[in-house]
Amino acid sequence: MSSPxxxxxxxDLLFVATGVGAIIYGLDGWxxxxxxELWWSVMGALTIxxxxxxxxxxxxxxxDGEIELLVWGxxxxxxxxxxxxxxxxxxxGYFGKLVEPPRD
Amino acid sequence: xxxxxxxxxxxxxxxxxxHALLQARYYDGSKGEFLSEDPVFLGDPKQQVxxxxxxxxxxxxxxxxxxxxxxxxxxxxxxxxxxxxxxGGEAISGPIGWAALGLTALIGSAYLLRSRGGDMLQAxxxxxxxxxxxxxxxxxxxxxxxxxxxxxxxxxxxxxxxxLNEIASPYLDQANFATRYSMALQYGAWANPSTGxxxxxxxxxxxxxxxxxxxKASYSGPTAAGTNPQYASKTYVLPSGAISD
Numbered sequence: 001m002s003s004p005x006x007x008x009x010x011x012d013l014l015f016v017a018t019g020v021g022a023i024i025y026g027l028d029g030w031x032x033x034x035x036x037e038l039w040w041s042v043m044g045a046l047t048i049x050x051x052x053x054x055x056x057x058x059x060x061x062x063x064d065g066e067i068e069l070l071v072w073g074x075x076x077x078x079x080x081x082x083x084x085x086x087x088x089x090x091x092x093g094y095f096g097k098l099v100e101p102p103r104d
Numbered sequence: 105x106x107x108x109x110x111x112x113x114x115x116x117x118x119x120x121x122x123h124a125l126l127q128a129r130y131y132d133g134s135k136g137e138f139l140s141e142d143p144v145f146l147g148d149p150k151q152q153v154x155x156x157x158x159x160x161x162x163x164x165x166x167x168x169x170x171x172x173x174x175x176x177x178x179x180x181x182x183x184x185x186x187x188x189x190x191x192g193g194e195a196i197s198g199p200i201g202w203a204a205l206g207l208t209a210l211i212g213s214a215y216l217l218r219s220r221g222g223d224m225l226q227a228x229x230x231x232x233x234x235x236x237x238x239x240x241x242x243x244x245x246x247x248x249x250x251x252x253x254x255x256x257x258x259x260x261x262x263x264x265x266x267x268l269n270e271i272a273s274p275y276l277d278q279a280n281f282a283t284r285y286s287m288a289l290q291y292g293a294w295a296n297p298s299t300g301x302x303x304x305x306x307x308x309x310x311x312x313x314x315x316x317x318x319x320k321a322s323y324s325g326p327t328a329a330g331t332n333p334q335y336a337s338k339t340y341v342l343p344s345g346a347i348s349d
Binding site: 005007008010011014015017018021022025029032033034036037040043044047075078081082085088089092093094 | 245246247248251252253254255256258259260261262263265266268269270272273276
């Protein structure tokens with residue numbers, strides 16, 4: 001494998017920054033609203049973990065060429081992460097419908 | 105000095121002691137007693153139970169029996185519900201009686217647990233400084249806002265960039281490889297059509313010696329190949345298909 005390209009470095013930095021922001025945002029929401037807001041923090045932590053794991057396996061351990069399955073594993077994990085963010089946005093009402101806990 | 109805290113005067117600090125307001129009266133948790141007398145006790149003398157001397161202490165909390173009784177409103181102590189069930193069971197000593205006892209005890213325990221749970225919720229709310237909320241349902245979610253939107257935009261942009269890179273990476277790798285290939289040739293490597301780049305033996309040996317020399321500052325031995333037994337054992341054989349420039 002080659003050294004990381006500019007687009008990869010930008011992507012990883014963006015993921016880490018978003019993850020840190022989401023962790024803080026979730027903790028803030030937990031304090032001010034309810035426990036469901038912690039899903040922001042969960043997604044933020046997963047995103048940071050994914051960015052770090054992706055970078056380490058590619059450029060520090062350089063396992064991409066060694067383990068072919070790793071490439072597809074990374075792609076699958078990234079798709080799951082994306083689905084998680086979409087679900088979070090839906091649950092938190094960013095698609096126009098606020099999903100609230102059931103009321104009597 | 106008395107400081108009253110909160111819009112609903114839920115707590116007040118008096119000489120460093122924080123008192124919780126249990127609706128009708130302030131309660132001092134350090135003493136386990138109220139600061140003022142029971143308003144029901146004083147307002148209606150018929151409420152005074154003379155056969156229960158413990159209840160005549162109008163400052164006490166839940167008749168000084170907080171394990172089985174509670175007084176969330178500061179007016180009177182709620183009795184434990186399982187006591188009548190036990191009495192009924194003693195009176196009817198038969199299968200039906202025991203069944204009735206069991207059922208009553210079950211219902212009584214459920215009632216007791218439920219009321220204790222309510223008290224615990226209230227106590228938790230008061231300890232955490234949120235006051236007593238009669239509606240135990242969780243509050244509304246945070247409505248969608250600009251910060252959450254910013255985070256979602258950041259994550260979305262990251263995924264778009266990642267996808268673009270995933271599509272482009274084979275071509276980027278090829279471009280990188282071409283660059284490294286031409287640079288390697290420029291610095292004295294051999295081009296091998298079957299395996300890509302093959303290093304120039306002499307150059308490689310020099311580089312190994314040089315890097316070891318720089319890494320190991322104390323090294324002062326000979327650096328030429330063949331004169332140092334450390335390098336003498338290393339022989340580099342060119343592949344058969346190597347092309348010399």
